[in-house]
Amino acid sequence: MLKKLKGIRFQMMRTELYIIYFSLLVISLISFFTYSVFKPEWLYLEAIFFLLIMNIVIMTPVGLYVIYKQTKYIKDRLHAFSIFVSMLQQGKYSAKLFLEESEDELDNFTEELNDLANKMKDQVNTLQRLADEKSEYAQQAHIAATMEERQRLARDLHDAVSQQLFALTMMSQATVKLIDQKPTKAKEQIMEISEMALQAQNEMRALLLHLRPIYLSGEPLHEGIVRLIEELKKKSTLHFDLDIDEIELSQSKEEHIFRMVQEALSNILRHANAQNVKVELKNRDQEIFIHIDDDGVGFKANEQLEQKTSYGLKTMKERCEEIGGTLRIKSQEGQGTYIDIRIPK
Template sequence: MSIQKSFIIYFSTFSIVIAIFISAIYIQTVQTDWYQALFFQQIFLVPVVVFIIVTSIIIGIVCGLVIGYIMKKKLEDVDAHLIELEKGEFNLSKLQPEKLNEISMLYERIQRIQNRMDDQVEASQKLANERADWNEKMKQEILSQERNRLARELHDSVSQQLFAATMLLSAINDNPNPDPVITNKQMKLVEEVINESQSEMRALLLHLRPIQLEGKSLKEGAEELLHELTAKLPLKVTWRIDDVILNKGVEDHLFRIMQESISNTLRHAKAKMLELHLFKLDQFVLLKIIDDGIGFEMGKEKAGSYGLQNIRERAAEIGGTIKMISFPAKGTSIEVKIPILNKG
């Protein structure tokens, strides 16, 4: 029901009630016969009772139309300003002065809401800018830490291995009467040192790959990485990777865990075979990496320093767990288990 119809009904009913009330007082005061007065006396050639009812209805209709129209226009103005508020364009200073205090107070409340929304927008933009600055600082800090770490590892591993190979070659060249058997052993040792240096370098280069998948799916990124390994390394690599759909953050973490695990195998395991499996089991994603390298004793400290701390931390960041099994000369198996959260 429209506001004008509501006002017409209200005012017509009110007018009839008032007319009946006044008529009753008049009849009671004059002490006349009410029946005679209402039904037989006439005003403008119609009975008094009909005149009262018709006049009351007309007055109610006119008052309802006028006041209803005024209120309708006021509410339409309020609705228009609420639309401006929704768009963030409401401005109380541009409005004409309002005669009705209630409507004026309503506009003031709308303006306060607009101010509050402006403050929230400003705070959100400020937070977004601060977050962007913070992300950039964190990115630069992480890059700096990664450079320093790679520099230390190059110095501690590759540089020292190459220095040892250089010293061995110098000793061979400086020997005036070389023994063929000893020289052959020394050359094999140099070859082993250089091969180890090459494996170390490849493992370090693996860390320089992009951490994120850069628009690829986890399956695509992992297979590209493994194809690259088989092409460049004397290592037999087999894999089974299911096309599991995960959140981007989880995929990036799993991809980085793969890189870390493969890097550890290249640097420490001296493996000839590497297996990688990624699949979904119930409400979990399982990543298994198995090598046939030198392994180690689980109870010794080396188990904690086998380059797995980063893997544990990355798995924990996405709610996962890691299980590792290793035996000397039997290889190592790493299993990462990540829960899949169902939305909705």
């Protein structure tokens, strides 16, 4: 109740009362001055008090009623501004305010807010376009790196494994000739051959490790997330509740969203000590909505985001902002963690 009395509407009502009572004070001073100095026959002291009382009784409720009705328009406009700003904070940059055509300051403010929303929408589109271009450049860099890696692997195969296999062939042929003549020497060479074969096998395993496919390569986002969760089920006792829509997005958006989900699930697996995890990926009219929550131990979200060591949370926030989205993390110790991500289309 006290908060409402501090609103702009009631401030204007108090101002109206100040004006009424100040005007009555001026009238009363003039009346008493006229009565005391000029003493006209038509002016009585009782009439002055009667006039002042009647003005107070009539003007106070009438003035309050008039200003209360007139400020309803201002209150409604300010409420519309507040809702509009909240929608912008949620990433709904296509929202618009309607002009009242009253040609007052509030209409000018309305036009400026609409212009601001258009600029924010353009900036989001620019960010997403830059993210797409960055993804294309990253893909070109990846192709170049792949070619370079293939050349390196070819050199390693030639310099390491190929030469070891050639040495094994020569030593095995020489050992065959020594088996009957020098069995002790042949045994030593066979042991050396065994060690060289083991070394070649280790070299081959190390090379094959570089050839593992990149996750989410060539598959849709929803399939990549489901596949990631299936992998986590094998490595943990977490129970997952999934609600995932099929969504077609640009490669850069899919990569950013997947990495954010991956980081969130990784944090749950390492730190939350949770039993149940809920993952939602919803395709809405103007945005992509991702919600992840768990029933773990929770943490103080504000403190974690401010700490320099919270690289995972900061990386999620940076990835989200890079494609024009908003990320909100709600968590309290002992009450689990809730993550909401909104990405405009």
